[in-house]
Amino acid sequence: MELFSRSWSALRTAVADLPDEDFGRPSGCTGWLVRDLVCHLVIDAQDVLITLATPATTEPTRDAVTYWSVSAAPPTGEDPLDALTVRLAAAYQETWLLKFHLDDIGSAAGRAAQLADPALRVSTQDEVLTAGDYLGAYVLEWTLHHLDLTAHLPDAPPPPAEGLARSREMLETIARAAFPASFSDKDALLIGTGRxxxxxxxxxxxxxxxxxxxxxxx
Known part of the structure; x- marks a missing residue:
């Protein structure tokens, strides 16, 4: 859970420090500009708040790794929800509004995570996890999206090294195989997820x- 906080804080700080012109540059997500990715992070933060406020009483059905489903089809950017994100991002018009919304709701999600009992069972997408596992799964989400954010911004700060290492471990568990030791954590994640x-x-x-x-x- 501490790694969730560090990864999330680093990602939000990277967004806050971006100059306005960078929001119109491509991100590492197919079909999305940086502003679209930042809008997606707002939605992610909302999901964290909703999930932590949705307790469950049944046994967990997923953990931090099995939370993730795997598809063989790379995203095209044409999914209706992806298209909605693009329209929402454009509706902000002013970059500072998007930054403010991410800081506002993102800070709330960060505080909720720090206050959560790791053993609390929560429900999301018709599955049950402990809060600790749910937040652990999001270390991979934050790390990959931090790489997406900085894909075409060489001067932006990278994700925390410990987040990269943990995300690699999770991806290797999902793949049921280790990436070559010669691969950096960043390269393992980029190649492993098709980025x-x-x-x-x-x-x-x-x-x-x-x-x-x-x-x-x-």
């Missing part, structure tokens, strides 16, 4: 794991 294609040398190093990639998480 960039491996080079010929990287494909050779991946061996049989290459056939399982990309792991499209949802």
């Amino acid at each position: 960039r294609a491996p080079t010929d040398a990287e494909s050779e190093a991946l061996g049989e794991l290459a056939a399982k990639l990309p792991l499209v998480l949802g």
Whole structure:
């Protein structure tokens, strides 16, 4: 849960420090500009607040890793919800409004996470998790979206190293295979989730794991 807070704080700080012109640049998410990704983070923060306020009484059905479903089809940016995010982002018009909304609701989500009992059972998407596992799953969400945010912004700060390492561990558990030791955590995440294609040398190093990639998480 501490890693959730550090990863989320780093991502929100990176957004807050972006100059206005960077919000119109491409992000690492297919079909989304940086402003669209930031709008998605607002929705993510809302989801965290809703889930932590939705207690469950039944046994957990998922944990931090099995929370994620895996698809073989990369996103195209044409999904209706993705398109809605683009329209919502455009409706802000002024960049400072989008920054303010993320800071406002994002701070609330961060405080709710710090106050949550890790053993509390919560419900989301018709599944039950402990709050600790739910927030642990979001370390991967924040880390990947931090990489998306900075994909075309070389001067923006990267995700925390510990978040990258933990996210790699989670992705390897999902893949049921380890990425080559020669891969940095960042490269393992980018290649593993299809955010960039491996080079010929990287494909050779991946061996049989290459056939399982990309792991499209949802």
